[in-house]
Amino acid sequence: MTTSPVGEAAATSTALLEVRGLKKVYEGRGRRIEAVRDLTFDVAAGELVCIVGPSGAGKTTLLRCVAGLLDATEGEVVLEGRRVTEPPPGMAVVFQEYGRSLFPWLTVWQNVELPLKEKGLPKEKRRRLVEESLEAVGLLDAHRAHPWQLSGGMQQRVAIARAIAYEPHVLLMDEPFAAVDAQTRADLEDLVRSLWRRLGITVLFVTHDIDESVYLGQRVIVLSGPPTVVLEQVTIDLPDERDQLTTRSLPRFAELRSHVYELIQQAKRGHRPAGR
Amino acid sequence: MTTSPVGEAAATSTALLEVRGLKKVYEGRGRRIEAVRDLTFDVAAGELVCIVGPSGAGKTTLLRCVAGLLDATEGEVVLEGRRVTEPPPGMAVVFQEYGRSLFPWLTVWQNVELPLKEKGLPKEKRRRLVEESLEAVGLLDAHRAHPWQLSGGMQQRVAIARAIAYEPHVLLMDEPFAAVDAQTRADLEDLVRSLWRRLGITVLFVTHDIDESVYLGQRVIVLSGPPTVVLEQVTIDLPDERDQLTTRSLPRFAELRSHVYELIQQAKRGHRPAGR
Amino acid sequence: MTAAVTASGPRTGRRRHRPAPAWLLGLIGLAGLVAVVELVPRAGLVDERYLPPCSAMLAALAEQAGTAEFWTALLETLRGWAIGLAIALVAGVVLGIVIGSAPLLRAATASTIEFLRPIPSVALIPLAVLLFGTDMRSTLLLVVYASFWQVLVQVLYGVRDVDPVADQTARMYRFRPLTRVRKVIWPTALPYVMTGFRLGASVALILEITGELIIGSPGLGRQIAVAQSSGAVAPMYALVIVVGLIGVAVNVVARTAERRVLRWHPSVRTEVA
Amino acid sequence: MKPINLAKRAVVALALPVVLVAIWWVATANSTSIFWPPLSRIVGVFGETWFTGRFTADVLPSLARLFVGYLAALALGVAMGVAIGSFRVLRGLVEPVLEFFRAIPPPVLVPILMLFAGIGNEMKVLVIVSGCLWPVLLNTVEGVRGLDEVLRDTARCYRLGPRARLLRLILPGASPQIAAGARQALSIGIILMVISEMFAASNGVGFTIIQFQRSFAIPQMWTGIIVLGLIGIALSVIFRMVERRLLSWYIGVREAHRTEG
Amino acid sequence: GGGDSSTGSGGAQGAGGTAKVKVNVIPIIDVAPIYLGKEQGFFAEQGLEVELVTAQGGAAIVPAVVSGQVEFGFSNLTSLIIARSQQVPVKVVVAGAGSTGEQGKDFGGIVVKAGSPIKSAKDLEGKRVAVNTLNNINDTTVRASVRAAGGDPKKINFVELPFPDMLPALDKGTIDAAQVVEPFLATAVKNGDRVIASNYVDTAPKLTVAAYFTSEQLAQSNPDLVQRFAAAMKKSQQYAEENPDAVRKILPTYTKIDASLTESLTLPSFPTEIDPNSVETLTRLAVDDGLITTAPDGKELLP
């Protein structure tokens, strides 16, 4: 087949991020859910990896563990050689609950600017970054509005603008384009790719859109249904120079796309790698 | 072309829902946003209409006006011959902010059951409806959990289950599948279509997924960018019997799809119907 | 999962006539109270000698308002109240945020706080007098002691209310502790703090008056004590009316401030919109 | 794991009180001021003061009045708060009047209450209600006003009737803030229990404390204050247990996303 | 120049200028002399500049005096006896107010409603009687009245109520009788209530009810000051006793007693000396009624 599963033992020394035997069990008030059973994979520095999997597979859980916001039940997350126990510096996250992650008491501009202030950037630079990122997501006009005055998609774009203005080394995005229209989505996809190429950042991108995962990623990690393990890692061997029209019409794109789709269907039907 | 714009004056007497010259201006503290300028269209009883439009076009605003949750600045919404001023009986809404529309103090089961209790259904019938609808969205196992113990996609499915268990005459859905994976999405699309056909309900369906809008709808209303008017109403002349594989591979499907995509791109570029 | 997209506007357009402004409604309410207090004694439901009709109270008030003594007393009361409340507010907010955001600290202080809270200020009067005599500091001590708890508990509950996703966002972007307090915790707790302010303000006023009344530090309370022990019923109630009106005024200020600082909060934005 | 955890929690909970008591003990050990008796003396008279009949004769009647007054205030405060918080016109009308009464000190208010309610237990319960009411009321009003709009819209859409709206939407939605008010009211209730017993009382903790104060039985007065504090702790423990049950969803939401451990 | 009543600047008195003293008083008729004395310059004569601070009762006054926050305080004798028996270091300086000694014409008494079946103190048995402070001078003296009338004081149900609230309660029938003092006594009479006994008179002839006191510490460390205060106070008492009209005139300056009442008030007597007999009687009553367990040493309490 066209895929090349990356072995679990392939912990090369160039890995920026290593996820080792990650397991997460939610326990509380009579309900015990093994959300993630055993996840092991690496992400190299400067890689763009997409994660897909059925709803409720534990993608958000995984991202939270990587971000150091949630303690794993077992296993560990190692970033740049150090075990993650709290949010590491230089990392930005776009939460799935974009609406709740914006501060309603701040305007759009202030929401984007606040993390930059915390980084200690000078005023002029902050202004430029905020302006550029709001411009990039098409919200410069609305910069004086409060988040609750915006539509769902606009809120989500504010959260994206905040993350990219932050100029992180590692960018985690949890279904960041779920609430925007097709055209905006395409624009934002290109935005992420161009940012990634320009700044050489490492991106972990959770999405439900299979086309999107293939279009964006260098690799797509497909998760099984819960209790979750890695079903397969699909290397996307499309040319690095991608654009919406030509890339999506490549035969290889269609092949990869249907392969991933296949996997997701398997996952939903409860298929698991042997022995798990 | 393949579309047949429905005239504004086409207020046939069979129309279940009439939206007439709807205008909504949000005003507040130095920010005045004309979200919707002038929307006029009809929906016949038992019709399934999809609404697409750029992010921030006013789709949610429109839906809230139709649901009687928001007062229009001008124009009116008439449902079954009566002007809508408060939520009419027999209407169910799936909100874009699915997470916030679930009661965190109730379990999944209770969330779905509550509206049925209010409708005065007997216990046995309630049990059956709740069970069926949770089953349909694949969440029967999680019925004892609270919404905040669920993943984003699961929360969204609870909101959907609540709406379908309610057995409404009119169903409004605001990007109801934004947070679920591709396979689940396909399943839910089929669920909505089968419900619609079985119960003969009227559905107004907001989505960003163009394929979805074409696959689901009998008609797709494309909105312009703000200040919003109807850009075009596209009649979807696909056979009524649809399924994921065959329908999506029809050449007509591709035609309609690219036409709608074209319109969205126009809308995003700021194109408006002549004279608006 | 998103923040509000639309202000639900059950009242925006349906009622085409503008709703009556709050101040007008308030005045109508107060007029109703005046009417009741006027009529109840006149109708003989209570003896006029012990609860004089409102007009008599107001007449006595007008009489007192002509004296310099009244105005100095009023100023003394307001001064003691304002200072006490300010101290309690600052201390309550600072300690509330510190204790509230550190679970360990919270667990460690819980029993002590619960022990101290129900100790009535009246029981502390001898101690206050022992320390500061009869001047305003004694009363100040009581005022601060009583209103501090009100603010503290509100702040503790407010800090608990921080949205977990907002909190995670702050942690993610590695906000410094002070920024977290200023930009995340404080705005979340603000509605609680406003209520704490309103509760604390009236408790402070009550203790200021009670302290003056019992300890005899200068102010309206002392005037009330004098009126009470002189059996001067109408003048006593006149002073009570003044105290009540201070309470009303404080609330007007609090509500005005709230409309400014809580514009973004559902409680305000749905009403203003 | 579990016992260690328990022990740790016990240490955390007890450390501060132990330190404070120790400081009190040492600081007053050689005190000659009659108003600051040595803690040893206070502890010495504690038993004879409270466990020779006063517990049933004074503490229990006080607690009974507190209980009745507190629950009445809770019910009244929540009921009024829901009404006032839901209807803006009502709020505009009554808020200044309520603020007016809120500012009136109990020593002035009680005589007025006595005009209507006499001098018996009713009066004392009424005094407790008149104080406990406010934190519950204010917090309920704010809690109801601050309800999430999407939830409110959901309830309207599914046409929840008044009863379901109240029980399933408004009360649970406002409950975190109502809890704050109820917590406040608890200690205020104890304070007002004392104050009410300054008027026309013949038994009760407050009455006893005031008697001790007046007759310069200062160590005994201190034991009374300690009793009040202990009542406060006991009631707050009960309160927290009830709160944890009723607000388990809320605590769950807050803890759901926190790092464990 | 002793006549200089304004704040004596340097050297009016040999003792090194004016001494400032604070006196804690209760804003009632009983303390009229000290206001008069201040007005008349009696304190200035002694080189004292008095500042009068009103408080509501012993809860605030005794700690203030004992801690030295104020130099002198005003209190009823029973409170002082109780304090002394608990080793609170208070010391009486000079008499404050006393009973007129005339039955039915005292400044305090027991009143009942006009139509009440209670005719004498004996009838109070089994009835609810309001006093402003339980276990203090008023209930012990009411008991004395009952005893004098041949009744059993143990059978009385005392209810504690502030003076201003007694008449409304009496009216409403929540109490059967009330021990009131002026101005409430005059108000009661005006309302048509009946005085059935004068409890102070029943207790002892010319009972000294209240006194000015200081702390033992001050009495020892600055006897001269205490002496001067006592001297000025005695002169004030005398002046007040001799000029009841002056007393009535000064009342409105520090109380809010209704002008229509001032004429009908019964003024207390303003003795210059403490009647040792009164102290002894009150002490005995306090012991008998269980207010205190051991009688304090009269020498420690009295000057």
Ligand SMILES: Nc1ncnc2c1ncn2[C@@H]1O[C@H](COP(=O)(O)OP(=O)(O)OP(=O)(O)O)[C@@H](O)[C@H]1O
């Ligand atoms: N706070 C929590 N308490 C208990 N269970 C939880 C909690 N959060 C998540 N879970 C459970 O963990 C599982 C994985 O959830 P998660 O949010 O990681 O899924 P996901 O892959 O992000 O799904 P989606 O695509 O729908 O967002 C789900 O079964 C969910 O019920």
Ligand SMILES: Nc1ncnc2c1ncn2[C@@H]1O[C@H](COP(=O)(O)OP(=O)(O)OP(=O)(O)O)[C@@H](O)[C@H]1O
């Ligand atoms: N409560 C509000 N106050 C002020 N402006 C608002 C409010 N709600 C929406 N708007 C504005 O109205 C416009 C339309 O918003 P709406 O939510 O209807 O868009 P939408 O079509 O649903 O977008 P999306 O696809 O992103 O959800 C936006 O410009 C938004 O900023």
Ligand SMILES: [Mg+2]
């Ligand atoms: Mg998720």
Ligand SMILES: [Mg+2]
């Ligand atoms: Mg929307």
